[in-house]
Amino acid sequence: MSKPTFVYVTFISAPPEKVWHALTDSKATAQYLSGFHVAMETCQGGASLFKRGDQVFNRGTVLVCEPPHRLSVTWHPELGEFSVEEPSRVTFAIEEIGTGQSRLTIIHDDFAPDSKAPATVGEGWMRVAASLKSFVETGKGMDLLAAVEGVNA
Amino acid sequence: MDAVFKALADASRRELLDRLRAENGQTLGELCARLDMTRQAVSKHLAILEEANLVATVRRGREKLHYLNPVPIHEIAERWIGKFERSRLQALSDMKQALEQSDE
Secondary structure, eight states, X not given: OOOOSEXXXXXXSSOHHHHXXXXXXXXXXXXXXXXXXXXXXXXXXXXXXXXXXXXXXXXXXXXXXETTTEEEEEEOBSSSGGXXXXXXXXXXXXXXXXXXXXXXXXXXXXOOTTOSXXXXXXXXXXXXXXXXXXXXXXXXXXXTTHHHHHHHO | OHHHHHHHSOHHHHXXXXXXXXXXXXXXXXXXXXSXXXXXXXXXXXXXXXXXXXXXXXXXXXXXXXXXXXXXXXHHHHHHSOHXXXXXXXXXXXXXXXXXXXXX
């Protein structure tokens, strides 16, 4: 069993069912992913696509689907240098802590040996976690691309 | 948020976070081996960091691995740093880093 490469934890003021919905429902994901969305068949072996409009950026397969507590998908970029690598894995664990409170843990691991992909993961998941939390708690996500666009401005 | 600031207000705990930033996913034993602190002290500091959600732990078999969890610090930044300021701060930070490196 390989050592997880990235682990992010955030506490969300909502029950696990609401966090699960925000992670897996296509319309919900569009609310906090700044123009991207996830199209997922929520069953083991189902497809999980990370898209912008019709363009697929990531094509994954659902490995574990245990609503509302555990979701694990393969992570396989469609474009760029990492598209030729073996897929990595992203796991979302949602625990209920107290009534109506959740702890969301995002783990990105199982990268191919010698993969350069971990160096590029950077702040991505952290921003997604923050935007997801904001969306679930207030109904409004954050602008994930603000920092990137700011640099170009 | 109080817990985050309290946890950060200690040089030993910041040192632990630096160690995890350099190498994520260390066990208590690994962290102790590289620090001039007793195992008991490291364990106590890690508990405070975990309580503040600055350190996340993952079990792998019998081992407990410690990860730097940057999410709470990101949330603090989001609260006080506006989206337009961020790129300027990044530019300043890059410049500071470049200047400091050229001094070496």
